[in-house]
Amino acid sequence: MAVEIKRVAGKYNAVYRLNSNESIDIQVDRIRQHRDGRLTSKMDIRASLLQGRANLYQGQLNLMSTRSRNELVKTLNSRIQREDINWDQLMEEVCQKVLEGEDETTEASRLEIMDPKDPDYLVYPCILDRLPTLWYAQGGVGKTMMAMYFAFVVQNGLSFMGKKIEKKNVLYCDWEVDMAEAGRRISYFARNFQKDQEIEMPYYRRCVLPIFDEASEIAEDVEKNDIGLIIVDSAGPAAGGDVGNLDLSVSFFNALRKITASGNVSSVTLTHVTKMERRDQGKARLPIGSVYFENIPRITWELRPQDTEDEKEMSIGFFCRKCNFKYPKPFGLNMHFNDITASVKLIDPEDIPSEEKGLEDAMLDEMAGGSKTPKELAEAVGSTVGSVRVKLTKLKKKGKVTSPERGKWGLASKKEEWWDK
Secondary structure (H helix, E strand, C coil): CCCEEEEECCEEEEEEECCCCCEEEEEEEEEEECCCCCEEEEEEEEEEECCEEEEEEEEEEECCCHHHHHHHHHHHHHHCCCCCCCHHHHHHHHHHHHHHHHCCCCCCCCCCCCCCCCCCEEECCCEECCCEEEEEECCCCCHHHHHHHHHHHHHCCCEECCEECCCCEEEEEECCCCHHHHHHHHHHHHHHHHCCCCCCCCEEEECCCCHHHHHHHHHHHHHHCCEEEEEEECHHHHHCCCCCCHHHHHHHHHHHHHHHHCCCCEEEEEEEECCCCCECCCCCECECCCCHHHHCCCEEEEEEEECCCCCCEEEEEEEEEEECCCCCCCEEEEEEECCCCEEEEEECCCCCCCHHHHHHHHHHHHHCCCCECHHHHHHHHCCCHHHHHHHHHHHHHCCCEEEEECCEEEECCCCCCHHHC
């Protein structure tokens, strides 16, 4: 039984031709390797017959289980029985070829002596070319707006820090908001440049399932649209669970590699910061999640808010916290918003805030999720109840927190930020 099978963007498309006008079409995707050795996939089986098209099966299959295949064959025989279709042989051949494809590895070859060179950057110094980059920051500081800005810069081949950026198509994979909200945000930059030149908008994909379940579809978008940069916003919902879990972290980065490897695509993953108890020796906060979120990306940048006096501005400092090459210098960006546009300029960043400021930031981060008692805050940020009470008093004087109910503290209602309108 001859089955034509092609691997396209992480999917397997199999066709068994009954004659010149009829065929069985099988698609295998969302392939996942489990810790117990199982290899599962989503399988769609359709028949294109003279009578018309028929959807025969759609569901999950354990590719390595004889019992699962036998049950599937029984189901298919109950739906179509023809002498020219041997379902048992057909499914055995398809599963075998998919397993062989997933086991495919590259042969060993000798390394070559190469001239020393600096790493390649898609956008110097904050996005590596063809390698994973991680940006992390506390919630609400504007990292999404920064990611939108760089998506626009790369999509249109603009300049940054005086260097022309190679124009590449960008795919913004969003697990947090929707297309309308993303379009509203990036339009601030588009309208600013639209006055002087023709512009292109990046591609956008609203994602719902964990990245390893959508990897083949995202990879298909990458191939179809010749994508050169993927932005993942953000790691927590994209991973679909606790990013502190080692297995889930590895699955996240394996899925990202599956998406980017075939086309040497660059990636930027956005994520949040840890609580206060996990910091490096320089008191810089680390990306939330397992150690893989620090170690697998080739470069990580911590984004820290900078003080501004104008309510229509936000400023963020970029500080490189880990790099497999020479550490680039920190830089800052200031965004000034008016009614419909946003202008961006470089600024000198202020380095690590004081320990006191770091504790205040962590407490504000925790209260963003709801009111907390001093004891709950102390446990969350790794401090003492006494220190937390002192900081709460100071934050109340600054108008940042309030005590809406006895014994609990929460964020004070604040004037809506310009870029959140």
